[in-house]
Amino acid sequence: MGIIERQDLLAVYYAGNSREQTKYRHEYSLVEVKKRERDLSPLLKKLPADILRFLEIAGDLAEKYQLRLYLVGGQVRDIFLKVENRDLDLVLEGDLESYIRELADVFKVQYIYNAQFRTGNLVLPCGLNIDLAGLRRESYRYSGALPDVEPAEDILEDLFRRDYTVNSLVLSLNKAEWGLLLDFFNGLEDLQEGKLRLLHPFSFLDDPIRIIRGIRLAVKTGFTFEEESFALLEEVLTKADFSRLSLDRVLKEMELLFASPVDPALVALLRSYPVFRLLKLELEIDEKLTEQARELESYLAEFGEKNYNIEEWVMRMALFLADAGEGVLNWKVRSDFKEIFLAYYRYKHLLVELDRNLAADELAAKLKGLRDEELLILLVKAGSRRIKENILRYMKELKDIELKINGRDLLANGLEPGPLIREILDEVYRKRLKGSLDTREEQLAYARDLIRKSGENKE
Numbered sequence: 453m454g455i456i457e458r459q460d461l462l463a464v465y466y467a468g469n470s471r472e473q474t475k476y477r478h479e480y481s482l483v484e485v486k487k488r489e490r491d492l493s494p495l496l497k498k499l500p501a502d503i504l505r506f507l508e509i510a511g512d513l514a515e516k517y518q519l520r521l522y523l524v525g526g527q528v529r530d531i532f533l534k535v536e537n538r539d540l541d542l543v544l545e546g547d548l549e550s551y552i553r554e555l556a557d558v559f560k561v562q563y564i565y566n567a568q569f570r571t572g573n574l575v576l577p578c579g580l581n582i583d584l585a586g587l588r589r590e591s592y593r594y595s596g597a598l599p600d601v602e603p604a605e606d607i608l609e610d611l612f613r614r615d616y617t618v619n620s621l622v623l624s625l626n627k628a629e630w631g632l633l634l635d636f637f638n639g640l641e642d643l644q645e646g647k648l649r650l651l652h653p654f655s656f657l658d659d660p661i662r663i664i665r666g667i668r669l670a671v672k673t674g675f676t677f678e679e680e681s682f683a684l685l686e687e688v689l690t691k692a693d694f695s696r697l698s699l700d701r702v703l704k705e706m707e708l709l710f711a712s713p714v715d716p717a718l719v720a721l722l723r724s725y726p727v728f729r730l731l732k733l734e735l736e737i738d739e740k741l742t743e744q745a746r747e748l749e750s751y752l753a754e755f756g757e758k759n760y761n762i763e764e765w766v767m768r769m770a771l772f773l774a775d776a777g778e779g780v781l782n783w784k785v786r787s788d789f790k791e792i793f794l795a796y797y798r799y800k801h802l803l804v805e806l807d808r809n810l811a812a813d814e815l816a817a818k819l820k821g822l823r824d825e826e827l828l829i830l831l832v833k834a835g836s837r838r839i840k841e842n843i844l845r846y847m848k849e850l851k852d853i854e855l856k857i858n859g860r861d862l863l864a865n866g867l868e869p870g871p872l873i874r875e876i877l878d879e880v881y882r883k884r885l886k887g888s889l890d891t892r893e894e895q896l897a898y899a900r901d902l903i904r905k906s907g908e909n910k911e
């Protein structure tokens with residue numbers, strides 16, 4: 453029986469305080485919890501020199517105050533995967549604020565400290581981004597809530613709040629135990645076998661965003677979900693209620709998921725797992741998306757020189773949201789993001805109209821006002837070659853054409869204020885699109901001609 457079916461158990465779990473939640477995680481843990489150790493100091497020597505130097509200095513500083521310091525999370529995982537990672541997560545047993553202050557002092561950098569969450573951050577000039585945290589115990593009041601944070605009793609309890617076993621490995625940085633790997637959840641074996649395994653069955657409910665993190669990790673490493681964790685993933689995605697999950701938090705994780713070009717493996721995973729349910733969206737993920745994503749990348753590279761002021765992840769995600777429509781309309785997100793997410797939904801009717809030979813002015817009239825990013829989404833989604841050619845022609849040849857005269861010029865030439873001003877400017881613009889009237893003088897002469905003719909018509 454799945455965890456959600458056992459509603460009674462969930463009710464007790466979410467009614468419990470943080471200590472009780474830890475107890476439940478332990479009791480139902482998906483692996484045998486046992487401390488396994490291994491000397492990794494030879495592996496550490498292969499780290500980039502700046503990372504190694506930082507870890508040594510940070511470890512020595514902790515030693516000086518007899519505090520224990522650990523490297524945790526993604527960096528430890530990536531040491532084994534031999535993937536470069538410029539983010540470091542450190543956990544300190546002891547007074548975090550004074551430790552960070554001194555550490556920042558040693559490196560002569562600024563630091564941030566958050567007393568409520570017992571976390572801090574500093575960035576070194578060499579680009580290393582260092583997150584620090586005290587031992588934390590997290591508990592959730594309901595599925596998808598922000599966690600309440602309290603001090604944890606030991607490193608094991610701190611690790612129990614984390615997502616996958618491969619992210620639960622810790623490395624001791626103190627001198628006496630330099631490079632000693634502590635593996636409580638058999639994460640090393642999962643890492644070697646390429647398995648994503650949750651620590652406990654409440655994990656996806658505590659924080660459904662971990663599903664997206666898992667998919668990101670699966671794409672990056674080729675790992676697959678272990679059977680029981682996969683069953684939990686499917687159960688949560690089909691039955692859980694995400695109504696209280698914060699849109700901002702999900703989008704932050706989506707931003708990471710779509711930070712790099714869309715891999716065919718990602719399309720396959722998103723086809724199999726309805727992760728967009730976390731955004732309350734039921735989407736059909738089409739196989740065609742792999743090709744569309746590839747096409748998008750080539751257009752992004754081609755038009756990239758134009759300096760988009762929008763993040764590429766938004767464009768990549770917009771491809772997947774093409775049919776989301778109504779579901780996205782109410783999102784409280786940056787308006788430019790929303791326009792791009794909604795581009796296909798709003799303008800797909802144009803694609804039909806663009807599937808014929810169009811004169812420059814007709815084409816411009818249809819696509820005028822759309823931003824580059826919206827045009828790119830339509831371009832990638834367009835079914836026929838003719839539509840694509842039309843959109844590209846507009847983007848490359850017509851979009852940037854502007855008139856060198858304006859309404860004031862027409863007033864100065866004797867035209868009365870009124871709708872005729874717009875009509876004459878439009879007429880000049882149409883002629884300009886056809887390739888003539890390059891200079892201001894020519895445009896002005898043509899406009900005068902039109903003003904004169906309109907006067908004659910009146911008489």
Ligand code: CTP
Binds near residue numbers: 525
């Ligand atoms: N974590 C979690 N649930 C989240 C976010 C983070 O359990 N929603 C845990 C993970 O165990 C993770 C650790 O917190 O290893 C640190 O988080 P973060 O720095 O975001 O991730 P990393 O795994 O270190 O790095 P990456 O983003 O490269 O996977």
